[in-house]
Amino acid sequence: MDQTFASFTAWRIELPVLTGRAVVLREPTAEDVGPLIDLLSLADATRFGLDEPISDVSAQQLIEGAVRGRIAGLSFTYVITLTASRAVVGLFQVRQLDPTFEAAEWECTLTPSVRGTGVFLEAARLIGSFAFGTVGTYRMEARVLLQNGRANGALRKLGAVQEGILRRSVRRNAEYFDQVLWSLLKDDWRDQWVSTETRVH
Secondary structure, eight states: OOOHHHHHHHHHHSOEEEEEEEEEEEEOGGGHHEEEEEETSSSOOOTTOSSSSSOOOHHHHHHHHHHHHHHHEEEEEEEEEETTTTEEEEEEEEEESSTTTEEEEEEEEEGGTTTTTTTTHHHHHHHHIIIHHHHHHHOEEEEETTTHHHHHHHHTTTEEEEEEEEEEEEETTTTTEEEEEEEEGGOTOOOOHOSSSOOOO
């Protein structure tokens, strides 16, 4: 029991680096402020709870909030970097929806240069395997703009199930948009598992 609890909570002390073939995922640091400003300034970027305009201050607040959320066991946040160049090309965040983290919501934003290249699918498999296998999550939800065909298609490839349309559920500037609600269950993840063990180089 204690050993299981320790394995489920170790990530709160230090978030492990997740390594794939094309991407490396790590917790954001102060050195990522510039790349995060560029990423979050995209017109279609997920806001990750930020209300104010993107700036050095708000990007730093996002980084500090990511650390606080991880320590409290409320969320974990990864920047997506390319294995070859170490360039930051995306941000992934998973937040608990219940006190046990069995239900969670994930959000992701990628730079346009890597959309459609398989970077999202590889990063998502690492994130999902970590959440289901290490954090103890059972159900993950995603909300995606209805007109974002590429993102909705990618979630379908992961085995996500479309549960409904959330009408006019998000506002961008002065306009409201519909979102698709997707869910992924640990039981459905069997074809997507990848290793999230630390690799020795």
